[in-house]
Amino acid sequence: QVQLVESGGGLAQAGGSLRLSCAATGLTIGRSGMGWFRQVPGLEREFVATIDWSGGSTIYANSLKGRFTISKDYVKNTVYLQMNSLKPEDTAVYYCAARAWDSSRYAGQYEYWGQGTQVTVSS
Numbered sequence: 821q822v823q824l825v826e827s828g829g830g831l832a833q834a835g836g837s838l839r840l841s842c843a844a845t846g847l848t849i850g851r852s853g854m855g856w857f858r859q860v861p862g863l864e865r866e867f868v869a870t871i872d873w874s875g876g877s878t879i880y881a882n883s884l885k886g887r888f889t890i891s892k893d894y895v896k897n898t899v900y901l902q903m904n905s906l907k908p909e910d911t912a913v914y915y916c917a918a919r920a921w922d923s924s925r926y927a928g929q930y931e932y933w934g935q936g937t938q939v940t941v942s943s
Contacts, residue, residue, distance in 0.1 A: 822847050830939070849892055849894065856914060856915070856916060865915070866912075867881050868884060888903050915934055917930035
């Protein structure tokens with residue numbers, strides 16, 4: 821059974837940093853494309869970042885490029901999202917997702933999802 825468990829969310833001040841973790845069980849991230857998405861209540865789930873099975877290809881939402889970094893730890897079978905220079909508009913529930921092999925910016929192409937972790941950025 822595949823499980824993705826996010827952690828690392830919480831309250832941060834504007835300009836601060838947080839690192840989200842997504843620990844995977846039941847699948848190997850070395851064979852998986854992984855993605856981070858976020859959602860604000862009442863709005864559609866928004867693409868944040870994605871990384872392919874090898875870690876050699878990453879894609880970011882244009883508005884987040886340069887502030888967020890996605891990475892993999894193959895030993896820990898964990899994916900990270902480093903978020904710097906946080907802004908109040910980054911406040912959302914952040915979700916981790918997995919699919920076979922390739923990266924994707926499209927939520928509908930992911931097979932597995934975590935439960936999400938809340939990130940709140942105060943001004």
